[in-house]
Amino acid sequence: MTAPATSDAELAPAPAAGADGGPRGTGSTATRALGAVVLAGAAALAGLGLFGTPEDVVQGALVRLLYIHPQAATTAYIGCFLTTVGSGVYLWRRSVWWDLVALASAEIGALFTALALITGSLWGRPAWGTYWVWDARLTSTAMLMLLLLGYLALRKLPGDTDVRARQAAVLGLLLLPNVILVRQSVVWWRTLHQLPTLDVTGTNISGLQLFTMMLGFAVFAVLFVWLLMHRFRVAWLERQRDEVLVDEAIRARVAEGSGR
Amino acid sequence: MQPVIELRGAVALLGRFPALAGVDLAVAPGEIVLVQGPNGAGKSTLLRLCAGLLPLRGGEGRVLGADLRRAARDVRRRVGYLGHRTGLYEELSVHDNLQFWARASGADDADAQRAMAAFGLDGRLRDVEVARLSAGQRRRVALAALVARRPELWLLDEPHAALDHDTRDLVDRLVLEAAAAGATVLLATHEHERADAMAQRTVTLVGGVVTSDTAVPATEASRVP
Amino acid sequence: MFRDVALVAGKDLRIEWRSRVGINQIGPFAVLVLVLFAFALDPDRGVLAKATPGLYWIAVLLCGLLAIQRAFAVEVADGATDALRLSGIEPAALFLGKTLAVAAQLLVLAALLLVGVAVLYSATLGGWPLLMATVVSASVGIAGAGTLYGVLAAGLRVRETLLPLLLLPVLAPVLIGATRAFEAALAGTPADGWPWFGWLAVFAVIYLVAGAALFGPLLEEA
Numbered sequence: 001m002t003a004p005a006t007s008d009a010e011l012a013p014a015p016a017a018g019a020d021g022g023p024r025g026t027g028s029t030a031t032r033a034l035g036a037v038v039l040a041g042a043a044a045l046a047g048l049g050l051f052g053t054p055e056d057v058v059q060g061a062l063v064r065l066l067y068i069h070p071q072a073a074t075t076a077y078i079g080c081f082l083t084t085v086g087s088g089v090y091l092w093r094r095s096v097w098w099d100l101v102a103l104a105s106a107e108i109g110a111l112f113t114a115l116a117l118i119t120g121s122l123w124g125r126p127a128w129g130t131y132w133v134w135d136a137r138l139t140s141t142a143m144l145m146l147l148l149l150g151y152l153a154l155r156k157l158p159g160d161t162d163v164r165a166r167q168a169a170v171l172g173l174l175l176l177p178n179v180i181l182v183r184q185s186v187v188w189w190r191t192l193h194q195l196p197t198l199d200v201t202g203t204n205i206s207g208l209q210l211f212t213m214m215l216g217f218a219v220f221a222v223l224f225v226w227l228l229m230h231r232f233r234v235a236w237l238e239r240q241r242d243e244v245l246v247d248e249a250i251r252a253r254v255a256e257g258s259g260r
Numbered sequence: 261m262q263p264v265i266e267l268r269g270a271v272a273l274l275g276r277f278p279a280l281a282g283v284d285l286a287v288a289p290g291e292i293v294l295v296q297g298p299n300g301a302g303k304s305t306l307l308r309l310c311a312g313l314l315p316l317r318g319g320e321g322r323v324l325g326a327d328l329r330r331a332a333r334d335v336r337r338r339v340g341y342l343g344h345r346t347g348l349y350e351e352l353s354v355h356d357n358l359q360f361w362a363r364a365s366g367a368d369d370a371d372a373q374r375a376m377a378a379f380g381l382d383g384r385l386r387d388v389e390v391a392r393l394s395a396g397q398r399r400r401v402a403l404a405a406l407v408a409r410r411p412e413l414w415l416l417d418e419p420h421a422a423l424d425h426d427t428r429d430l431v432d433r434l435v436l437e438a439a440a441a442g443a444t445v446l447l448a449t450h451e452h453e454r455a456d457a458m459a460q461r462t463v464t465l466v467g468g469v470v471t472s473d474t475a476v477p478a479t480e481a482s483r484v485p
Numbered sequence: 486m487f488r489d490v491a492l493v494a495g496k497d498l499r500i501e502w503r504s505r506v507g508i509n510q511i512g513p514f515a516v517l518v519l520v521l522f523a524f525a526l527d528p529d530r531g532v533l534a535k536a537t538p539g540l541y542w543i544a545v546l547l548c549g550l551l552a553i554q555r556a557f558a559v560e561v562a563d564g565a566t567d568a569l570r571l572s573g574i575e576p577a578a579l580f581l582g583k584t585l586a587v588a589a590q591l592l593v594l595a596a597l598l599l600v601g602v603a604v605l606y607s608a609t610l611g612g613w614p615l616l617m618a619t620v621v622s623a624s625v626g627i628a629g630a631g632t633l634y635g636v637l638a639a640g641l642r643v644r645e646t647l648l649p650l651l652l653l654p655v656l657a658p659v660l661i662g663a664t665r666a667f668e669a670a671l672a673g674t675p676a677d678g679w680p681w682f683g684w685l686a687v688f689a690v691i692y693l694v695a696g697a698a699l700f701g702p703l704l705e706e707a
Binding site: 349366 | 489492493496499500503504559562563564565567568569570571572573574705
């Protein structure tokens with residue numbers, strides 16, 4: 001109900017912190033360092049994934065999706081988890097900071113969900129002979145995408161900031177439970193049909209392949225944090241701009257009342 | 261005595277528009293206060309804020325001793341608010357509407373019965389669907405629902421609108437009776453002659469702030485530039 | 486609390502009884518959906534018979550969506566939401582009352598659709614205990630989730646388009662569970678279906694608790 005409390009502003013990752021404690025731009029030493037790590041890591045991952053590691057005996061070059069697909073999917077679920085946590089803390093403490101964390105991680109989560117779906121389909125085309133099968137993981141990831149799109153559709157609606165934040169927080173709080181419910185029901189249903197699944201545990205992974213895969217997880221994790229910080233700061237700055245606009249509107253309205 | 265309404269620098273937003281841009285107002289128990297001002301001055305918003313229906317976005321506000329920020333629900337269940345919309349179910353009859361709203365507000369069926377009789381709704385109109393009532397008849401039903409709640413604070417937004425002469429007199433009489441019994445009334449109306457007969461005080465809103473607060477009758481206050 | 490639940494549910498059911506939107510519009514729509522499925526899936530090739538449980542539950546979901554939108558259309562029509570907020574009714578009681586009314590309407594629609602598939606799709610209904618348990622638990626689950634997401638969308642200008650997008654993915658577990666349970670009941674192997682009934686009951690309980698807890702913050706809107 002109130003403007004961002006000071007405790008929120010202090011919590012904000014404050015690089016070029018303004019007088020009010022919030023970020024003034026989206027770049028900072030921390031994000032630049034993270035960005036450099038992401039770029040270096042991505043280059044290393046591409047080099048190892050595309051050239052450094054051998055083809056698989058059975059899957060051929062397809063095995064290279066192993067270095068980005070599980071990573072994208074895992075990151076997507078982390079984003080979803082963070083949205084639920086942020087929404088819960090917002091409902092509990094009415095902290096604008098956590099509301100914006102929920103928003104930012106939902107958007108980035110949707111990005112990684114899309115990436116996981118695309119790489120999954122690309123794997124499926126040669127492996128299963130079709131872009132899409134009703135595999136339990138693929139299906140529940142698609143449902144996660146739809147749930148995230150619903151959340152983001154609500155967030156994009158114009159209206160009172162606090163009202164919208166509260167509605168989004170309820171949706172966000174239910175996001176992870178819904179994902180789990182959908183996933184459980186899809187898994188129980190599809191396991192009855194014994195379909196193949198994009199399962200990497202059966203593949204023999206040599207030392208370098210395993211390293212590349214783990215490097216992939218690390219790179220995606222840092223990428224997520226990097227994007228999250230930037231997206232969060234954009235949202236924070238938008239909030240501050242809105243407050244400035246409201247303050248100006250109040251001054252204009254008072255002038256209208258007292259003598260014009 | 262503790263004021264019934266106590267606003268200090270109250271700000272209320274409609275979207276991003278500051279309908280109230282810093283209102284200071286104190287109303288004592290038993291007072292009947294006329295709120296006047298041009299269209300768009302924030303009269304309706306002020307009444308909605310005092311009813312606990314709109315969040316307070318700046319300043320301080322207490323109504324009936326409860327903080328508008330923390331205890332808006334306590335405020336809501338103790339006030340009687342009549343807005344532009346009547347909040348009735350079109351599909352239900354007059355009787356069923358009043359019975360539901362009385363029960364929902366913790367009043368009993370006898371209260372609903374008395375209010376219905378007071379507004380002449382217990383005769384031919386009793387079992388008519390609200391959808392088939394005229395605008396004035398609907399407002400009579402809404403007023404009866406408000407009276408049945410026996411609120412401590414009456415917030416009436418254009419209570420005379422669409423009513424016939426006799427019903428306007430009835431509204432005025434009920435307001436005076438309620439105030440005599442200790443209730444407080446905040447009234448927004450353009451019927452200044454009527455308000456003169458009731459209100460001891462006129463608050464003028466312009467541009468979302470109070471520009472004058474006087475103990476003169478509304479007809480005179482409106483002539484003050 | 487309990488009195489308020491009954492008051493709200495009674496009010497909603499009375500409105501539905503008086504307006505007869507359910508009987509005059511949603512019921513015929515339910516039958517229409519069944520007929521449209523028959524047009525799309527050739528009845529002579531046995532596709533319809535095989536797909537009956539799934540088509541049945543899709544029809545229930547679509548009708549449920551209409552019933553939920555209707556339940557909130559009557560509240561926003563003349564600002565009754567404000568009046569409800571001004572009344573002393575606890576948000577949790579309001580949620581449970583509206584859920585109860587929607588669930589009751591869904592039960593009637595589900596019964597109508599059962600007759601519909603028996604007549605139009607020549608489905609041989611069997612395994613009645615499982616069938617009934619599934620209908621009840623699925624109806625409560627749909628009503629609970631629908632009422633929670635319904636009030637969320639109710640105040641928005643885009644409610645007609647947003648509600649299906651928000652609600653239908655959430656109801657996917659109900660569609661999956663109820664269809665599997667129906668398949669088991671119709672195939673004469675109810676033992677395979679009872680675990681799915683348990684799943685539907687869990688879903689219903691989760692949403693009854695979540696709705697009762699979260700209705701308050703959603704009503705606090707401007």
